[in-house]
Amino acid sequence: MTRLSNPELELLKCLWRHEVCSARELHEGVASALDWSYSSTRKTLERMVEKGLVGESKHHGLNVYRAQVGKVATIAELSRDFTRRVLEIEGPLPVQAFADSRLLSEREIEQLEALLQSPEADEQP
Numbered sequence: 001m002t003r004l005s006n007p008e009l010e011l012l013k014c015l016w017r018h019e020v021c022s023a024r025e026l027h028e029g030v031a032s033a034l035d036w037s038y039s040s041t042r043k044t045l046e047r048m049v050e051k052g053l054v055g056e057s058k059h060h061g062l063n064v065y066r067a068q069v070g071k072v073a074t075i076a077e078l079s080r081d082f083t084r085r086v087l088e089i090e091g092p093l094p095v096q097a098f099a100d101s102r103l104l105s106e107r108e109i110e111q112l113e114a115l116l117q118s119p120e121a122d123e124q125p
Contacts, residue, residue, distance in 0.1 A: 004078070007034055007044050008053060012074065013103060015054065015067040022062050072108050076115040092116040 004012070007030075014029035015021060021029065027041040034041075045065060048054040055068045075098075083089040095113040098104055104112065 003081070003099050004045075004053075004074075007036075007040075008048055009078075010034055011048065012023040012053065012067050012069065012071075015065060016103070020066050021110060022058070023065050026065065026106070071103070072111045072115065075104070076112055079112075079116065 010030045010033045011026055014026050018025070018029070023042050024038070024043055026045065027038050030041070045054060045056075049056050049065075053067070053069055056063055056064045056066070057066070079093050079097075083093045093116055095109060095116065098109050098112060101109070
């Protein structure tokens with residue numbers, strides 16, 4: 001997976017919460033996290049479409065966006081990257097670290113634990 005920028009992650013989190021959003025809805029959804037212009041949101045969305053992170057379609061003549069990457073798989077990859085690259089920890093991150101997440105449901109935490117514990121996770125660079 002391509003390393004995500006902070007704005008890309010914020011836009012994905014908004015899409016994971018709402019499933020489908022217009023650019024304006026996304027801009028308003030990330031306004032508290034990103035202090036930037038609407039045109040910056042649009043440009044970032046265009047790049048995300050090109051990267052395959054987000055899909056774009058028309059709905060009643062309006063461009064709408066949907067995440068093309070899964071929330072749990074993306075969080076697992078980001079977590080593995082952080083623990084290895086930043087914390088220099090080999091092996092899985094304890095799932096307790098995600099217990100108070102407002103982004104993940106209990107079921108998603110269980111799925112995340114399975115991904116983080118899988119042997120394939122240790123083989124990735």
